[in-house]
Amino acid sequence: MIEIQNVTKEYDTKNGTVVGVDNVSLTIREGEIFGIVGYSGAGKSSLLRCINLLERPTKGTIKVDGVDLTKLKGESLRRARLKIGMIFQHFYLISQKTVFENVAFALKAAKVPKDQIKPRVEELLEMVGLSDKKDVYPAQLSGGQKQRVAIARALANNPKVLLCDEATSALDPKTTKSILKLLKKINKELNITIVLITHEMDVVKEICDRMAVMEKGRIIEEGRVYDIFASPKEQLTKEFISSVISYDIPEAILLECTGTIVKVTFKGKVAGEGVISDTLKVHQVDGNFLHGSIEYIQDEPLGIFIMELKGEKQEIEKALRYIENRAAQVEVINYGI
Numbered sequence: 258m259i260e261i262q263n264v265t266k267e268y269d270t271k272n273g274t275v276v277g278v279d280n281v282s283l284t285i286r287e288g289e290i291f292g293i294v295g296y297s298g299a300g301k302s303s304l305l306r307c308i309n310l311l312e313r314p315t316k317g318t319i320k321v322d323g324v325d326l327t328k329l330k331g332e333s334l335r336r337a338r339l340k341i342g343m344i345f346q347h348f349y350l351i352s353q354k355t356v357f358e359n360v361a362f363a364l365k366a367a368k369v370p371k372d373q374i375k376p377r378v379e380e381l382l383e384m385v386g387l388s389d390k391k392d393v394y395p396a397q398l399s400g401g402q403k404q405r406v407a408i409a410r411a412l413a414n415n416p417k418v419l420l421c422d423e424a425t426s427a428l429d430p431k432t433t434k435s436i437l438k439l440l441k442k443i444n445k446e447l448n449i450t451i452v453l454i455t456h457e458m459d460v461v462k463e464i465c466d467r468m469a470v471m472e473k474g475r476i477i478e479e480g481r482v483y484d485i486f487a488s489p490k491e492q493l494t495k496e497f498i499s500s501v502i503s504y505d506i507p508e509a510i511l512l513e514c515t516g517t518i519v520k521v522t523f524k525g526k527v528a529g530e531g532v533i534s535d536t537l538k539v540h541q542v543d544g545n546f547l548h549g550s551i552e553y554i555q556d557e558p559l560g561i562f563i564m565e566l567k568g569e570k571q572e573i574e575k576a577l578r579y580i581e582n583r584a585a586q587v588e589v590i591n592y593g594i
């Protein structure tokens with residue numbers, strides 16, 4: 258659906274050239290919700306804005322639904338852009354216009370015939386749950402309601418893609434959840450491909466199918482959200498995950514541990530505790546749970562346990578292989594003394 262090929266975005270500033278995006282290639286599939294995470298300055302906004310050519314890439318191509326946008330200009334680019342909606346952290350509603358007029362504005366700009374505007378706006382407001390607010394002005398709305406208006410406006414011209422630039426970053430956790438639920442509904446019911454950028458890993462965990470991590474203009478890791486949570490490769494990815502799932506064991510407890518400390522990850526519906534208790538029965542190893550939980554990444558369970566194992570090194574190694582053979586992943590954090 259979206260093919261980003263060797264895209265570089267450079268900015269000319271008075272202090273020289275700044276590279277926002279550095280030779281990124283990425284394919285986003287039709288119907289998926291794709292999340293891009295990274296710290297401030299990583300290049301997320303630059304990359305997102307290249308997708309609808311709000312920023313023209315310095316190099317590379319962007320194809321959306323088979324059309325190479327980098328080859329288009331003027332009216333043909335404007336037409337192609339109608340198929341790509343966008344929402345922002347700060348909503349960007351027109352304060353002098355009512356909710357109805359804000360949404361109608363997108364239709365008028367696309368030269369939709371007058372008689373079709375009213376029913377379409379009403380349909381859109383119904384979809385985002387704001388039918389009763391059509392005559393109020395943005396100043397009278399909460400942040401979540403403003404974002405709903407922005408979503409209705411972005412969907413006005415039946416886009417195939419919705420780009421979300423930190424769409425929930427200005428919202429409280431409860432409102433964030435309700436907006437994410439709305440995005441998921443739009444994705445499923447209207448089959449709109451969604452690309453979102455965020456610095457909040459919670460958002461990715463909650464609704465994204467696949468994700469990429471950006472650092473210094475590049476994509477350093479990419480894959481299915483579940484797989485990345487289960488086995489992150491890059492240090493930065495691990496940092497982002499630790500903001501959602503923390504397995505830091507207090508220093509004082511670690512100092513008391515003399516055994517081997519291991520992290521065991523169970524993917525899917527494997528009964529983690531059962532496998533571990535079998536392991537301890539079969540091997541001459543004592544085990545002590547330090548930490549553990551089962552996280553649900555979009556309804557798919559991911560069990561992570563941190564344990565201290567005590568016994569002969571050889572027995573511990575055998576126990577770990579035994580666990581590994583039962584669909585688990587084992588990582589030794591600390592060998593015993």
Ligand SMILES: Nc1ncnc2c1ncn2[C@@H]1O[C@H](COP(=O)(O)OP(=O)(O)OP(=O)(O)O)[C@@H](O)[C@H]1O
Nearest residue numbers: 268270275276277296297298299300301302303304
């Ligand atoms: N219009 C611009 N002019 C000059 N430099 C820019 C411009 N836009 C972005 N940059 C630079 O490009 C790099 C990437 O910025 P970008 O805004 O894309 O990152 P980001 O990950 O979205 O961060 P943030 O969340 O803070 O916006 C940064 O070094 C930034 O200073």
